[in-house]
Amino acid sequence: MKADPKGVLTGVHFMDGDHAACEGALAAGCRFVAGYPITPSTEIVERFAARIPKVGGVFIQMEDELAASIAIQGGVWGGQKVMSVTSGPGLSLMMEHLGYAAMTETPSVWVDVQRGGPSTGLPTLPAQADMMQIKWGSHGDYEIIALSPNSPQECFDLMIKAFNLSEEYRCPVFLMMDEVVGHMTERVNIPSADQIDVTERKWTKKKPGEYKAFATTPEDLVPEMVKAGDGYRIHVTGLTHDERGYPAMDVPNQAKLIPRLLNKIRNNVHKLVDVRMDGCEDADVIVMSFGITSRVATAAIDAARAKGLKVGHLRLIICWPFPVALIQQLARTAKAFVVPELNMGQMVLEVRKALADVDRKVKVISVPHPGGTVHDPETILEQILEAAR
Amino acid sequence: MAKTEIRVGGLGGQGVILNASIIGKAASIYEGKHATLIQAFGPEARGSACSAQVTISTEDIAYPYVKHPDVLVLMSQDAYNQFAPSLKPGGLVLFEEELVTLDGRLPEGARAIGIPATRFAEELGRRLVLNIVMVGFFAGVTGLLSFESVQKAVKDSVPKGTEDLNMRALEKGFEYGREAAATK
Numbered sequence: 001m002k003a004d005p006k007g008v009l010t011g012v013h014f015m016d017g018d019h020a021a022c023e024g025a026l027a028a029g030c031r032f033v034a035g036y037p038i039t040p041s042t043e044i045v046e047r048f049a050a051r052i053p054k055v056g057g058v059f060i061q062m063e064d065e066l067a068a069s070i071a072i073q074g075g076v077w078g079g080q081k082v083m084s085v086t087s088g089p090g091l092s093l094m095m096e097h098l099g100y101a102a103m104t105e106t107p108s109v110w111v112d113v114q115r116g117g118p119s120t121g122l123p124t125l126p127a128q129a130d131m132m133q134i135k136w137g138s139h140g141d142y143e144i145i146a147l148s149p150n151s152p153q154e155c156f157d158l159m160i161k162a163f164n165l166s167e168e169y170r171c172p173v174f175l176m177m178d179e180v181v182g183h184m185t186e187r188v189n190i191p192s193a194d195q196i197d198v199t200e201r202k203w204t205k206k207k208p209g210e211y212k213a214f215a216t217t218p219e220d221l222v223p224e225m226v227k228a229g230d231g232y233r234i235h236v237t238g239l240t241h242d243e244r245g246y247p248a249m250d251v252p253n254q255a256k257l258i259p260r261l262l263n264k265i266r267n268n269v270h271k272l273v274d275v276r277m278d279g280c281e282d283a284d285v286i287v288m289s290f291g292i293t294s295r296v297a298t299a300a301i302d303a304a305r306a307k308g309l310k311v312g313h314l315r316l317i318i319c320w321p322f323p324v325a326l327i328q329q330l331a332r333t334a335k336a337f338v339v340p341e342l343n344m345g346q347m348v349l350e351v352r353k354a355l356a357d358v359d360r361k362v363k364v365i366s367v368p369h370p371g372g373t374v375h376d377p378e379t380i381l382e383q384i385l386e387a388a389r
Numbered sequence: 390m391a392k393t394e395i396r397v398g399g400l401g402g403q404g405v406i407l408n409a410s411i412i413g414k415a416a417s418i419y420e421g422k423h424a425t426l427i428q429a430f431g432p433e434a435r436g437s438a439c440s441a442q443v444t445i446s447t448e449d450i451a452y453p454y455v456k457h458p459d460v461l462v463l464m465s466q467d468a469y470n471q472f473a474p475s476l477k478p479g480g481l482v483l484f485e486e487e488l489v490t491l492d493g494r495l496p497e498g499a500r501a502i503g504i505p506a507t508r509f510a511e512e513l514g515r516r517l518v519l520n521i522v523m524v525g526f527f528a529g530v531t532g533l534l535s536f537e538s539v540q541k542a543v544k545d546s547v548p549k550g551t552e553d554l555n556m557r558a559l560e561k562g563f564e565y566g567r568e569a570a571a572t573k
Contacts, residue, residue: 014414
């Protein structure tokens, strides 16, 4: 279906990433946000709070991120599309309820405008150091999807995609921004509502009595949904549950539920690959990057190419699930991977893991950065030259 | 590729960020160029140092930070002291001449043109529009943006009801800039 025109601010804007992310959420149909404003993500909820009365919806400023991240899930079961927005320590507080969203298959968008950490760290300065936390930070086995924009335009575009994926897979979807992308201002084109595709919730057509809240088929591992007030009797719990959603805390139910939660994502990894590749076909060295670092890497890659080196650029748009098969395919011809990121070496571990199954010897060079600013393009260039040696 | 890197510096409350934002908006929305704006984002308050980095280019801008600007737009002595040494050789300094005193730290070959922007703003009725005078001055001296583009960008950036005052501020800065560029 197409976007509701009420939420779409059609036009050409000069707007920062935080504001563009908010507009993306409104265009995607988000009508409920519970948040606890925190730098550098504050402008997203600030704008949402200002815009939502005119669009029709609710913003609540909660007492903390624990409350925010569970209030949004109440909103979903009430029928709304929702997001919560945070950074740094706020994300740590949300980890408990991230697991709840995964376990209860509550479609929800989680925005993390990454700043330097750990703890309160660098509130006003960038990092990309939460990439592993979102994947592993809640206890138990679960899967999420994560997207990484590198411009205000992509904050808008990928926010819509994040909402659509959360409905399609009924899982938490992260928009992994960073302080630079959040606070950088650029042109943002917002199309008309009839040009924006939004994914409707997977509402059931079954009647009350026939409907089981968590029943799936072998072909489709994503259950159908209802909302409170529709006349269905449902039960939603973070405990291990049966197809009706009632607690069933035994080995057979755990053995049925957990693999399904993982496989509804894992079986679709090939569909979820979203990357930009530039010159990777015949490259000796491939630079893998995401978010703001992909723009810095472009400057380094241009400089390396000017020296005559064959350098490819692989930019991750969807970081989780990680495109393992693609890395393995590129490793058939490339000699080395160079992985700059604004952390001390996180996504590079996934490259190393993917290459463990590859027979050829392929060099992997991590270009870490503790955060606070972006890499100097020279630093990445040096490592590209090293990799090409 | 035609690329111009700009650093705008001044004090919190002078409208430094809005000044930079209008320059970027005029370029990216009304002249069809690419523009990025990065603001120095710290625990700043009114009266403390404040700066912004704008890049304008005919092509995609990968690296949005400005290390060695082609143009400095300066509205405080502190900003001058901090950013003057980073100017590209042969670069241009546009400064509020009653708030900034030039000295030997400007790189060789730099071209510096001043304007009493705060005084002009006060004469127009409100000291607040100093940043808009500086936008006009920037456009007038550099010729990088047409008057029509900055005019549109100012109109949709300032509060309703203040358009006339801001237009007069913009014109004042623009005319002064055009004359100064021709004579200095």
